[in-house]
Amino acid sequence: MRVLALSLLLMFTGCTSSDRQPDVTQFILRGNEAFQAGDYTGALKFADSALAHNSNSSDAYFLRGRVYFELEQWDHAEAAYLAVVDLEPDYPGVRHNLGNIYYFQRQYRSALTQFIQATESRTSANSWHAAGAVYNALSLPDSAAAAFDQAIRLDSLYGPVHTSIADLLEEQGHYPEALDRTRIALTIRPNHLPDRLRQGRLLLRLGHSDEATALLQPIITEYPHLAEPRFLLGQALQQSGFMEQSAKFLSEADSLREIEQRRGQLANTAETQPTNFQAQVDYATALRRSGHLEESLKRYFIAKALRPxxxxxxxxxxxxxxxxxxxxxxxxxxxxxxxxxxxxxxxxxxxxxxxxxxxxxxxxxxxxxxxxxxxxxxxxxxxxxxxxxxxxxx
The missing domain is CATH 1.25.40.10 (Tetratricopeptide repeat domain)
Structure with missing residues (x-):
């Protein structure tokens, strides 16, 4: 079963009443600036400086949690967010971010508890969407659908939830409905690649090979290193009777899949060994060579935090x-x-x-x-x- 993607609630930490000390405020602001620039070492130093001035600064602990989440050091991130909960149980975003930590470790029941608490303390389409993703991971599709519907009632233009509904409908074999929902998602996020690929995939399943071909050709130009669009285009051309062209794209897709498999192995090593400098560099380099430049940059930032x-x-x-x-x-x-x-x-x-x-x-x-x-x-x-x-x- 596909695990639906979540959106991390990356909130800028404000300064609560306990943190309205000039030095603490400046440390938090500068820490957030460092975080946004990918300077995770600097962000942690500013958080530590804030805590040196006020050991009960929930903002500083929240900033630490955000940094350690980006570094994929789950234990440290969890400890920081739990410190926020101890100081300020209703701190905006902390329950949702704790849920993300548990979700990415596949601790789904713990994640669900946090996401539900987030919906109770703060009306958020984001958290209802996250709860729906957890229900889906727990093989509870009806509960997932209900949570997604609640997210849409709160924000009908929240693109990720439309994407997740389309995924769920496709998994259940409701292809026409999945295609309709995908088109809604694309009106909100027209360049979102997973929705564009799903649209091509569903058109193929429904026998609209010519329309699928027209949609997939520009994706191949935009993403020359991805296997799936080439594979789908090969299938579309095969359905339309263009066997020679189909064979070419299917062969290219096979070659790209081998590269993706090797990159997946590097990803697994990097994610399971977050403090392994060389593992982070190797994965970042593989991402860069495959054209995933933004993802590569984020991974290089993780390596930089290890050896600044x-x-x-x-x-x-x-x-x-x-x-x-x-x-x-x-x-x-x-x-x-x-x-x-x-x-x-x-x-x-x-x-x-x-x-x-x-x-x-x-x-x-x-x-x-x-x-x-x-x-x-x-x-x-x-x-x-x-x-x-x-x-x-x-």
Whole structure:
């Protein structure tokens, strides 16, 4: 049975009445900023500083819980959230986040208890949706459907619950109804990949191969590293009688599945060994090679929390941020690397790339020249110089 995905309730921690001390407030605000930037080590330091000023700061414990959840260190996250419950049982989001911890460890009864308590203390479509996902994992589809309906009554435009209802209908074999619900979900989140794939899959089941083909072709262009859209397109072409084209896409899907299986093994190691630095790096690298750039960046951030001073890792993060388009973050990170080691040649080249992408020709030229002065025979320098047009002023 498919385990339905949950949305983690990532709330910015405010400052409760017990935390309205200037120093504590600033530590929490700066900790949240560090958390949002993926600086989990920094976020934990700010949380610890807040607790040093006020050992009963529920905001600080909540921030610790969020950080440890992202690091997949479930025991530490649970302990932090339980500390919040002891201090402030109705703290917004804490029950839901505890439920997520138990859910991801497949402790479904404990998760359900927390999600139900979350619905009692705070009217939330999110928590009703989460409760429905747990009911489904417990093979209680009627209870799951009732919880999903309650979520929709609270927020009819909450996209994830429509996605989960479509999943449930598909599992039960109600394909026309699942297709209708998928189309509703896509009106809310038109680019949501699982819904787009389900739509193609259901169209195939219902015999609409031409419509499925038209829907799947752009997905293959957008996601060239995924096996499922190629497999579905191969099936659609097969249904339409295009056997040669079908065989091509089905063969490509088989090759991609082998890569996905290897990536799945790396994922399992990384998730079961959250403090294993190399496991996090290996999985992040596999995600990056497969085009999952945002997921790769999150996994690199987990590795960075384990070895925050590792300059090679910082460089990989900076180049990934450049690829994603987070150029300001990449520039700041590269400058920090060079402040720590001004002879780091490829960091100068990375900086030249960022400057070039932001149309700063003179700084880009200066960074490239600095790299060439440090090590003119470095393969990356030689390659970079070969790709860079000569400066007409020289």
């Amino acid at each position: 001073e590792n300059l090679d890792l910082q460089f990989h993060i900076a180049t990934l941020e450049t690829d994603i388009g987070n150029l300001a973050n990449a520039e700041e990170r590269l400058l920090r690397i060079l402040a720590a080691d001004s002879s780091y040649v490829i960091a100068w080249l990375g900086l030249a790339t960022v400057y070039g992408k932001t149309n700063r020709t003179t700084p880009a030229t200066n960074a490239l020249q600095q790299a060439a002065r440090i090590n003119p025979d470095h393969p990356a320098v030689r390659q970079f110089l070969g790709q860079t047009p000569p400066d007409p002023s020289q």
